[in-house]
Amino acid sequence: MTTTLDQIPVKRALVSVYDKTGLAELAQGLSSAGVEIVSTGSTAAMVQAAGVPVTEVAQVTGFPEVLGGRVKTLHPFIHSGVLADKNQPAHMDQLAEHNIEAFDLVVANLYPFVETVASGATQAEAIEQIDIGGPTMVRASAKNHGSVAIVTNPDAYHEILTAVANGGFSLGQRRRLAVEAFAHTASYDTAVATWMAEHFDDADHPSYAGHALQLQESLRYGENPHQPAALYTAGTSAPGIAQASLLHGKAMSFNNYVDADAAVRAAFAFTEPAVAVIKHANPCGLAVASHDADDAIADAHRKAHATDPVSAFGGVIAANRPVSAAMANQVKDIFTEVVVAPGFSPEAREILSAKKNIRLLQLPDGFDLDTTEFKQISGGMLVQETDIYQAPGDNPEQWELVAGEPADPAVMQDLVFAWQAVRAPKSNAILLAADRAAVGIGMGQVNRLDSCRLAIERANTLGTASTGAQEVSAPGGAENVSGDDAPDRATGSVAASDAFFPFADGLQILVDAGVRAVVQPGGSMRDDDVIAAANVAGITMYLTGARHFYHG
Numbered sequence: 001m002t003t004t005l006d007q008i009p010v011k012r013a014l015v016s017v018y019d020k021t022g023l024a025e026l027a028q029g030l031s032s033a034g035v036e037i038v039s040t041g042s043t044a045a046m047v048q049a050a051g052v053p054v055t056e057v058a059q060v061t062g063f064p065e066v067l068g069g070r071v072k073t074l075h076p077f078i079h080s081g082v083l084a085d086k087n088q089p090a091h092m093d094q095l096a097e098h099n100i101e102a103f104d105l106v107v108a109n110l111y112p113f114v115e116t117v118a119s120g121a122t123q124a125e126a127i128e129q130i131d132i133g134g135p136t137m138v139r140a141s142a143k144n145h146g147s148v149a150i151v152t153n154p155d156a157y158h159e160i161l162t163a164v165a166n167g168g169f170s171l172g173q174r175r176r177l178a179v180e181a182f183a184h185t186a187s188y189d190t191a192v193a194t195w196m197a198e199h200f201d202d203a204d205h206p207s208y209a210g211h212a213l214q215l216q217e218s219l220r221y222g223e224n225p226h227q228p229a230a231l232y233t234a235g236t237s238a239p240g241i242a243q244a245s246l247l248h249g250k251a252m253s254f255n256n257y258v259d260a261d262a263a264v265r266a267a268f269a270f271t272e273p274a275v276a277v278i279k280h281a282n283p284c285g286l287a288v289a290s291h292d293a294d295d296a297i298a299d300a301h302r303k304a305h306a307t308d309p310v311s312a313f314g315g316v317i318a319a320n321r322p323v324s325a326a327m328a329n330q331v332k333d334i335f336t337e338v339v340v341a342p343g344f345s346p347e348a349r350e351i352l353s354a355k356k357n358i359r360l361l362q363l364p365d366g367f368d369l370d371t372t373e374f375k376q377i378s379g380g381m382l383v384q385e386t387d388i389y390q391a392p393g394d395n396p397e398q399w400e401l402v403a404g405e406p407a408d409p410a411v412m413q414d415l416v417f418a419w420q421a422v423r424a425p426k427s428n429a430i431l432l433a434a435d436r437a438a439v440g441i442g443m444g445q446v447n448r449l450d451s452c453r454l455a456i457e458r459a460n461t462l463g464t465a466s467t468g469a470q471e472v473s474a475p476g477g478a479e480n481v482s483g484d485d486a487p488d489r490a491t492g493s494v495a496a497s498d499a500f501f502p503f504a505d506g507l508q509i510l511v512d513a514g515v516r517a518v519v520q521p522g523g524s525m526r527d528d529d530v531i532a533a534a535n536v537a538g539i540t541m542y543l544t545g546a547r548h549f550y551h552g
């Protein structure tokens with residue numbers, strides 16, 4: 001029976017790395033500990049340049065690197081030394097018979113395939129960056145972790161030198177490194193397979209779409225306290241919320257991540273300075289800054305907060321511009337779970353960091369919304385292009401005026417805002433807007449009639465026209481204003497509907513509440529009824545021809 005050695009002293013190392021960060025220091029450390037280093041072409045050259053003795057792979061194999069580097073370490077003299085089980089006398093006898101020496105350590109990292117593709121390289125260049133010998137070494141040594149330690153991450157070089165100084169890697173360390181190594185090659189192959197399927201498959205959709213999930217952090221719990229949960233990063237098209245830095249506050253929770261994601265989805269749909277306030281993945285505040293605002297992001301936040309100040313309590317706020325001191329001063333007295341933004345001015349950070357319970361999340365450099373969305377269903381995964389980019393019906397110049405007078409520029413701006421904003425709430429969604437801010441949102445209803453009612457109710461019973469942050473610093477701090485004192489924000493507002501009105505009844509609710517203009521996709525069997533109702537009411541109605549359902 002094979003037993004496993006616990007600690008294996010490191011006497012001989014195979015080092016073949018594309019990323020040469022920390023290589024010279026590693027080589028010096030290994031060499032001073034008496035470890036023989038065997039390396040491929042430019043790795044060996046760099047080790048030598050650092051004044052460290054090195055044996056070239058070609059000296060071991062007696063065969064030069066050929067085919068422009070496609071064959072370097074792919075040789076039995078190398079791979080027998082990597083794969084020999086030191087607990088099996090037969091293996092060691094065979095090495096001796098063929099005059100092959102075993103390795104105790106392999107240090108390898110791979111050609112930058114993902115980075116090459118991302119740089120816009122040609123297919124031929126990308127293919128040349130598919131590492132073959134590297135993954136073979138990594139997989140072989142990870143399989144043979146009973147006898148060999150495999151290190152793929154330059155950040156772990158200090159761990160190598162510590163282990164070498166302490167008599168070698170323990171079995172526990174070698175097992176952990178083997179998991180990392182197979183994860184490294186698995187995500188590498190996933191990237192290659194996904195890229196090849198995208199480029200070589202003839203079908204409408206690639207036959208394979210891989211996701212390599214890497215544990216980022218364990219979360220306290222999931223959506224509810226009895227649900228264990230963790231955050232994994234995935235190889236998505238751009239860095240996102242999962243890569244954001246927590247500048248202040250307690251660890252992000254599962255629901256914080258979900259809401260922060262919905263918040264940036266809503267705020268970053270706009271090119272102008274915009275702020276979204278999210279509760280339970282739905283917006284309760286959404287606005288872009290006024291054109292003449294002194295502090296654009298503070299203005300956008302003031303307007304977004306005014307959408308529904310009661311619901312903003314305990315919300316997640318996303319800004320698509322760095323948070324200014326003025327915005328921070330508005331936010332500081334509102335109980336807020338998370339503020340997520342591309343940055344915080346030093347003053348804004350100081351103001352908000354004085355609040356113990358707020359989390360400040362800074363988006364990573366290069367942040368962008370993903371271009372592809374995955375939605376898990378039982379037994380499978382739905383994949384679609386994300387609904388963030390301009391769809392044909394998003395261009396107002398192509399909208400069809402089907403009722404009333406053409407909108408004047410101010411009303412048209414509100415319609416354009418409302419049409420962009422209505423994709424943030426879950427469908428069925430009706431969004432009322434004024435001055436490029438949402439003033440009433442009906443979302444997530446199972447019929448459009450109720451969404452219309454909800455949007456009107458929110459516009460006319462919640463919040464006030466002017467909402468200083470102090471008014472809403474605690475539950476009950478903002479009142480549900482109704483009756484004679486109720487604001488009438490529906491009158492004169494515009495409405496967007498994320499999908500067509502199946503009947504005229506929903507539209508009639510908006511008309512009766514004083515909505516002056518509506519934008520909607522059209523396409524209902526009863527469009528004529530809906531358009532007739534708009535004409536009777538004398539309101540403006542545009543059809544976009546495009547729908548923006550969002551099921552979340």
Ligand SMILES: NC(=O)c1ncn([C@@H]2O[C@H](COP(=O)(O)O)[C@@H](O)[C@H]2O)c1NC=O
Nearest residue numbers: 018040041042043070072073074132133134
């Ligand atoms: N073909 C081979 O035999 C082979 N052996 C090692 N490599 C890779 O060559 C790189 C190191 O090469 P160099 O030391 O010449 O920079 C490493 O990323 C390693 O993964 C190889 N290259 C690619 O397939």
